[in-house]
Amino acid sequence: MSTWTVVVVASVGCYLLKLAGMAVPPQWLERPGLRRTVELAPVALLAALVVVQAFGSGRDLVLDPRAAGLLAGLVALLLRAPFLVVLLAAAASAAAVQVLTG
């Protein structure tokens, strides 16, 4: 599957998910177990994406400038910085480590 195929299929699927909520009879989807699962799935997914994006490289786990970016982002979040500052801090730290060690 080419990158373009993934982009288009992912995008159309995302739209269909939104439409489903707006268009299907509510009884189909309104069950507490289902709702709770859908609410918790992003938590597990996002946590996994954090660690895989920070330390994953194919099948290996590595330590590289991305980890510095994550650390800076974590500090910014703990200091209650706005989202934009979190991103900038992460990008700047990763860049700095990359330049210093590259």
Next chain:
Amino acid sequence: MDDERRRVIADALSLGLSVGLYGAAFGAAGAAAGLTVAQCCVLSLVAFTGASQFAVIGVLGTGGSPVAALAGGWLLGARNTLYGLQLARQLRWTGPRRLLAAHGVIDETAAITLAQPDRSRARLAFAVTFVTLYAVWNLTTLAGALAVSGLGPTARAALDGMVPAAFLALLWPRLRMGWTERWVALGGAGLALATTPFAPPGVPVLLAVLAVLAARPWRSGPAGRPGPARGEAAP
């Protein structure tokens, strides 16, 4: 126009503008992950849901399989289905307007719309937020992607450091909700790390969803909290 409607419009405009600006982060991250400017733009134009967009480029960028990218993006996108259920009741649009409105169902539009006391203001809030956010998100995606695609590979590699922090920022408001969420997050991260050496790239992220089972969501009890968390600053 009365003061109430004026206030709704002002809130909607500022929400759309402030959140829309983060499209630049997505555009930059997407280009850094190896997508073309056009691909980043299509994701913002057609998917238009931040966490899913970041997940797709994130998984593809680290060499994950297409299926993993799709599954991750859609699992994160499923919460828009929940929002749609609540918004349909409040907005009561039908036909072509519903098809169009569906495109705008995301965390931010849901939050501001569900906070309105009546249908008229709900529709106003939704429409203004949607249009503003969509315009700004897409323009900044283009700008971010263009800016990064002009950079050298070293700078782009450094921008990869922004992506895990973006995911952490998206996760943060959920971690503050309670211990169930925190344990699910730890479980998800742990499962992903543990399975990375053994599974094809991208699959560990999907296996992490199994951590949700530990929370036993099928047990009957109080239904989940309605709507997205307040104070979620990110798309």
